[in-house]
Amino acid sequence: MTPHLRFAIVSDPHVALPHTVWRSPNRFHLVEVSIPALEQVFDHLSSLELDCVLMPGDLTQHGERENHDWLAQRLAALPFPVYVVPGNHDIIQRQGTDKTVGLSEFFQRYQAFGYDQQPYYLESLKPGIWLVGLNSIAFDPAGEQLYTGYLDQAQLDWLDQTLPQLRGDTVLVMIHHNVLEHLPGQSASTMGQRYMLKNAAALRSRLHSANALLLTGHLHVQDIAEQDGLWEITTGSLVSYPHPYRTVEMVVDEGRSQLSVQTHWVKAVPEWPDLLAHSHQWMSDRALPFMTKLLTSAPLHLEPEQAAQIAPQLKDFWA
Structure with missing residues (x-):
């Protein structure tokens, strides 16, 4: 039987309960619409026959425990499996605070969504199709986030052990930070580098021998990039213009994966009937x-x- 997978990508939703919204005049993210936009997306996706939904990070506004709790409970009520990885807005400090989650607490909270005993995972989605979830959030010796994507040696070693066992199968690799460039000269730009995995070359070298597809977020743009035969789909944010998400049909035939990728947009929510025009102006003004x-x-x-x-x-x- 030819493996077939139908899934959705919902990235950077930046969930913010109303009383947790940061009031900043320079804030890019229109987090006021995070929950109604996400509910609209889930309503749509629940009407489809999906195998799973993938969420490549920045699940919350800024790592608030209340927002993580709301999202984990909401994901548990959905009619399909959901898999997540953390983004830079999800774990601000290694140990967390009284209001924000730390590294270990994040993975405990999302054990139903990919994680087991370590901050990376392997999940079988269909016979011959696997999902690898990686953590690109790193910290300095004081436990403060580095704000640059980085894969630690433990994950690289785990990939060295895991990927050879999947040879001949299709591997989806979900990670928050970009591994390939999605803007011209992105890796040479000081500002562009903040959206890329610092040791991306180490990951790319391991994936070239695998039949792998990268799924990322963080950049808040819609793009599909290719480098030396390796492909990466990055998906924009639900709280940034034009509020996109994706559905993907994957068919694997004789080791070759064929994908049909469709973009959808949240164009209006109850209190924002002209969301696209408003959010476009919001971004432009800031x-x-x-x-x-x-x-x-x-x-x-x-x-x-x-x-x-x-x-x-x-x-x-x-x-």
């Missing part, structure tokens, strides 16, 4: 500081005066 920093940082190194002239023309870069 873009100037980010674009100025992009222009004045490596590799462009523009003078502030030059950046001040160009940045307003790039206000729709993320929108």
